[in-house]
Amino acid sequence: MAVDLLLGLQWGDEGKGKIVDVLTKNYDIIARFQGGPNAGHTLEFDGIKHVLHTIPSGIFHDNAINVVGNGVVIDPVIFKKELDNLKKFNLDIKSKLLISRKAHLILPTHRLLDAASEASKGKAKIGSTLKGIGPTYMDKTGRNGMRVGDLELSNWKDKYRALADKHETMIDFHNVDIQYNLQELETEFFNAIKELKQLTFIDSEEYLYQAQKSGKKILAEGAQGSLLDIDFGTYPYVTSSNTTAAGACTGLGVPPGNIGGVFGIFKAYTTRVGSGPFPTELFDEVGATMGRVGNEFGATTGRPRRCGWLDLVALKYAVRINGVSELMMMKADVLSGFKTVKVCVAYKYQGEKVSHLPYNIEAENVSPIYKEMKGWEKDLTKMTNAEQLPETLMEYIDFLETELEIPIKIVSVGPDRKQTIHR
Secondary structure, eight states: OOEEEEEEOSSSOSSHHHHHHHHGGGOSEEEEOSBOTTOOEEEEETTEEEEESSSOTTTTSTTOEEEEOTTBEEOHHHHHHHHHHHGGGTOOHHHHEEEETTOEEOOHHHHHHHHHHHHHHGGGOOOOOSSSHHHHHHHHHTTOOOBGGGGGSTTHHHHHHHHHHHHHHHHHHHOOOOOOOHHHHHHHHHHHHHHHTTSEEEOHHHHHHHHHHTTOOEEEEOOSOGGGOTTTSSTTSSOSSOOSHHHHHHHHTOOGGGEEEEEEEEESSEEEOSSSOOTTBOOSHHHHHHHHHTTOBOTTTOOBOEEEOEEHHHHHHHHHHHTOOEEEEEOGGGGTTOSEEEEEEEEEETTEEESSOOSOOOTTTEEEEEEEEEOOOSOOTTOOSGGGSOHHHHHHHHHHHHHHTSOEEEEEOSSBTTSEEEO
């Protein structure tokens, strides 16, 4: 049985959490494969808004098992807060949420290192969420990180102490003014570890192998977006993991030949949080309106998102490197009311017109070339089927499908799980 993937195709915040929630009824297992609590997956149903950071977005479905894979990094403190927020919903967390023993742990000193490193960069900072993600992945590749499975060993606190002491030396090296009380942070951390150890730890690659063998349907849930991939994103303004389809293979132990459908999610426009190049960014009232109507604030950080027109050059790039088989367009409702909408179809790059994503897309090298199309005036949020969508929106969708050569199977017209049109 193949494993389907669900990925973001922009700079994150595309609406993956909602779509995983919508699709979960078709799957037995939902598995997160990379990233950490820098993710903010928002789900809305029954008048309640839920924000998840590490826990997979299928957790609210009775019949779905949720797996946190080996490619994920876990902050026990944030994880505990997520679990506390779920308690009022009486979910069977012990049997529905499984944690890979090979997933790495974010220590309090990882967060401090993140803050010290970012502060030392001054104006060159990359816009880190300061969740300790980067330093944790650095320890993973440096082969001295702590993993969930270590918590089952009698000497795990000794391992923790040695790594935390090393981190404090590194913090001092940055020579910046970082105020902290490590004893307080560690008290909170050790209390959270006690709760984490109450959950079910698994050898996730074996679990998922047996699940596939027995015919279980699995959906791998990505975090962040393809343009934040450590290899293929807008480096160095990227996250620290592989957010593309390849990350599901290493983050879950799934062979490439076992990958089935690759579902790519994108907004009808483009947003970005933090620093880094953004060719179609708008600094006018149009961009401000997108942000206001779309409630464009980071689910994890609360930071306002930068907004701009859809960048088809970057989107084609993401579709190709992921091998996307189906597309899902989010927030079509946010563009309602614009008399015209624009799509970036090419760049002017160092004086030449290019239609591929070049190595450097900083503003001094790149300017967008736009196609202008008629907008749609109607309120989409009450629509329930594709036949109700306005003609000009259908023209927009048809144009994108032709350019991308991939069908758009879902159009989202609001944040609630019911505001989802299947085509």
